Amino acid sequence: MAQLSGHPVGPPPCAPERERTSHLLLRAYAVLVVFSGLAYSWWYNLLGPIGVAALLGVLTAATLGIWIPRIARSRGDEAFSWRSLPWAALGYLTLALVSVTWSEWPSATATTWVVLVSFTVQGLFLASSLTWTELVRALESALRWIMGLSLIMEAAVALVLRRPLMPNFFPLDGEPDAHWYWVRGNLFDAVLIGPRIQGIVGNSNLLGFLCVIALIVFAASLRQAVLGRRAREAIAMHIAWIVLTAWLMLRAGSATAFVSGAVCVAILVIALVTRSQSTSLGRARAYAIFGAIVASCALTVALTYDRILTLLGRSEGLTGRDGIWEAVTARAVERPVFGHGFSSPWVPWHEAFDGWIVDHSITVFQAHNMWLDVFLQLGAVGVALIAIIFGGAVWRSWFFAVDRPRWDARSDHPYSPLSLLPLLVLWALLTQGMTESNPIMLWGWMLVTAFSFKLVASPVLAYPESAGPRRSRRRVFPSPARTDLP
Structure with a gap:
């Protein structure tokens, strides 16, 4: 007969098992990889093209040096899941390489393909080496560094330097177009709405979108902390980062981010x-x-498109993007099947792109629409592959988010807040892809590759035990006479 007791029946509390130093170093290195990917333009503005190429080579070599032995040592349940690899993404990678045979800019194709391979390797490495929780922590730590350094750098330029800062610390020659600046130094010119800031990444639109990704990650981590009954100080720190990120997003003033x-x-x-x-x-x-609601909203947007652009402050052809799209479309339809050759991003100093499309005295290095960009480079075949890649990732992330986790016979396991994160990040990338090409190159491609691999290799995200529902300290346990019960 079961008896009611106020005494705990669980084992006495003890310290958790200490993580191996090698795994702690792996997690720290993962933060560096994610930071370097998301803040790629920071390294470019800091080190220049040669310096950032050297950094990219060192990180890629280090990743392969860490990853290949781990794959070789993996056995049993921890063996590397070859069948879970994002084969559509690898197919796109292969098509990009093969396009060098018909490319109008073969040197640009070869150069940017190496960059694409590097970010693909980093995405696969992160997905295979980290658990879901560790992957989210790496994203959170990297984004905190980006937000914090952006605030510090903007404040330092505004208070100490007191003039705009040029990329690679080039001296100011007269008053160049403001789009050339790395940091404009206008952080304190307004409180909420005012002159746009650019952060360490040197671009308002990029900073604004990184703020969107950060808000998704920080909010999921906050919810996890609340349900896990973390200390008040930890929860307050999560809230502080969310407030800071929301403020930076407002100051960036990116319509795409909004x-x-x-x-x-x-x-x-x-x-x-x-x-x-x-x-x-x-x-x-x-x-x-x-x-029905989505269809109605789409119809409303189509009928009131011009008014919406006016409200967003982008009434003049989406800040010149319509002219870019017209020029890219006119060139893309010349080779509609396989395109003119891969190059993401466009190499601005290559003769094929130098001076082709100029905006604010700067040679444009992307089509500002990922679908149009792929159509120009790899034609309809490339567009089909990208549709498969994003469609498969979004499909899996949807059921990863809305289906209850199942790893045994029970069907009532609680949801994890982190299971919503891949879905929201992928939709954010898809939305950004309407006016930017970032989702198909550099850090955007790294995130897509990582989530595509992880969603197949680890389709279940278990809820942490510490975040379970609160239970009474009173326990019901079997009577000593019932020895047949565990």
């Missing part, structure tokens, strides 16, 4: 409502309702 953030909020609401449905019929109704 739209991406709005889309992520909508996707979050849809995912949470879908989670709450316990039957297939309930989910079907939710899908039908949200499908």
Whole structure:
């Protein structure tokens, strides 16, 4: 007969098992890799093209030196999952390499392909070497460094230097176009809405979008901390980083970031409502309702497009992007099947791109639309591969977010807040891809590759035991007479 007791029945508390130093170093290195990827333009503005190429080579060699022995040593359940590799992404990588045979800019194709391979390797390395929780922690730490350094650098330029800072610390020659500046030094010119800041990445649009990614990661970590009953100081620190990031996002003033953030909020609401449905019929109704809402919103946007651009302060052809799209489209349709050859980003000093499209006295190095960019480079075949890559990743991330985790016979395991993160980040990248080409190159491609691999290799994210529901200290345990019960 079960007896009610106020005495705890669990084992006495003890310190958790200490992590190996090698794994702690691996996690620290992962933070460096993520930071270097997300803040790639910081290194470019700091070290120049030769310096950043050397850094990229060193990090790639270090990653391979760490990763290959780990793959060779892996056995049993921890063996490397070759079948889980994102084969569509690797197919796109192969097509980009093969395009050198018909490319109009073969040297640019070879150069940028090496860069693409480097970021692909980093994405696969992160996904295979870290757990979901560790991957999120690496993202969180790297984004904290970016947000914190952006604030420090903007403040230092505004208070100490007191003039704009040029990339690679070039001396100011007259008053060049403001788009040339690394940091403009206008952090304290307004409180909320005012002159746009650029942070350590040297670009307002990029800083704004990184703020969107940071808000997703920080919010998920905050929810995890609250449910895990972390100390008040830790929760307060999470909130402080969210407030700082939201302020930097406002000061960056990126319309793309605002739209991406709005889309992520909508996707979050849809995912949470879908989670709450316990039957297939309930989910079907939710899908039908949200499908109708999305269709209505799309129709409204199409009918009021010009007014929306005016509200966002981008009434003049999306800040010149329409002219870029027209020029790229006119060139892309000349070779609609396989394109003119891979180059992401465009190499601005190559004769094929130097002076082709100029905006604010700067040679443009992307089409400012990832689909159009792929169509120019790899034609309809490349567009189909990118659609498969993003479509598969979004499909898996959706069910990763809305389906309850199952690793045994139970069907009532609680959701983890971190399971929403891949879905929201991928949708943010897709939204950004309408006006930027970042999702198909550099750090955007690294994130897509990492999530595509991780969602297949580790399709279940277990809820941490420490974050489970609160339970009473009173326990019911079997009577000593019932020896047949565990």
